[in-house]
Amino acid sequence: MTPLHVDVAIVGAGTAGMGAYRAARTHTDSVLLIEGGAYGTTCARVGCMPSKLLIAAAEAAHQARHIQAFGIQVPTVTVDGAAVMARVQRERDRFVGFVLETLDAMPPGDRLAARVRFQDANTLVTEHGQLIQARRVVIATGSTPVLPPVLKGLDARLLTNENVFDLPNLPTSLAVFGPGVLGLELAQAMSRLGVRVKVFGVGGGIAGIQDPAIREDANQTFNKEFYLDASARVEFVRETTTGVDVHYLHRNGVWKTEAFDRVLAATGRAPAVAGLGLEHTGVPLNDRGVPLFDRFTLQCGDSTIFIAGDASNDSPLLHEAADQGRIAGENAARFPDVRPGLRRAPLAVVFTDPQIAAVGLNLKQLNEQFKDRFAVGVVSFEDQGRSRVMLRNQGLLKVYGEQGSGLFLGAEMFGPAAEHIGHLLAWAAQQRMTVSSMLDMPFYHPVIEEGVRTALRDLNHKLHIGPQVIARCMDCGPGA
Incomplete structure (x- = not known):
């Protein structure tokens, strides 16, 4: 077989791999996207989207069963399991179809369906023995389920x-x-x-x-x-x-x-790097066989190999995979001009009911980096006005700030609308806002976000910046 010669080879066509391809393509036309499994991304095929489809059906059934609290009667609720799963699969396949359309729009010569492994740091070999000589390589092979x-x-x-x-x-x-x-x-x-x-x-x-x-x-x-x-x-x-x-x-x-x-x-899931032959690359590996890398450049050591997405096990989330793919792809294409890329404020959401959100620094990081130098503000949603109106008045929000500077550091939440509140707080963390400046922002009434203000007021007082929180404060209406 005739060897292939490319500037950048990207192993894995998931979210990170496709992001790396697009980024590398802005700097060179010599890019090869290699996929040895099913196309369609983890998110679309077996992750974010089908799980949310199942959750949406469950929420509808749950709301119907508990709607009598509002004075509305629904005598019986019947779940047709086959119909539920049929919709999950139908819509899942639709989302996968969007991904496949994007792949089909790529030049055929830029794609290769094959399993590959490293022969050396700049040579990949397919299961059929074809060699791929790549000046730089991006590993974006995703992850696989772990069984205890x-x-x-x-x-x-x-x-x-x-x-x-x-x-x-x-x-x-x-x-x-x-x-x-x-x-x-x-x-x-x-x-x-x-x-x-x-x-x-x-x-x-x-x-x-x-x-x-x-x-x-x-x-x-x-x-x-x-x-x-x-x-x-x-x-x-x-x-x-x-x-x-x-x-x-x-x-x-x-x-x-x-x-x-x-x-x-x-x-849990583990990086899908077994069988890649990374031991032949000279790249330093951790005890799980994953390359050591710089999380801002995604470069593995000082090599011409980069890693992105779930394969790195850094932040196994779609938006993080997309960012990492872009950074890795650009640096691989520009090499040796390797530059740090934007890593956004940490944001994670769990779509349970109530929802869970984590923003910015977590408690472990705070105790390591800001020991005895941070304060915690808290609010319960049990009596929060809008939450009670909607019968969603469960959960807690805790917000963290730095003593002295008043800098907002992060938050953790189990409660209503956490997916939306988490975004607001992540934006504040990325903008390095102080707790006082966050309290200067508008809060409408009645909204769940008023609970955020209550927590921030509590935090500001504990930072010795603002006054003590007034119980049952009525400055913008009841239940705020």
């Missing part, structure tokens, strides 16, 4: 995000392992759609929440809907002819063996 040892004996009854959205119907019961983002989102959605759900975790973590009070609030709230044990003891998980048996220590202290229709492994 207790689940490794399962086969037909095992679900991951790679196949759960292909189910023809909803399962009758589901054991979810991993109360992280995906596990909690799908567990609550399935429960609200009528599936009997139990969630088992290890270590006490819940969707990455770091504040103990917020985590406990979330724990209690979710347990009102479905069984959740974030520190579970599971002795075995065994596939049977009719389902899966899980032997576990119930929260009441009794060992139980319970049968489930399916098991969902939501126990």
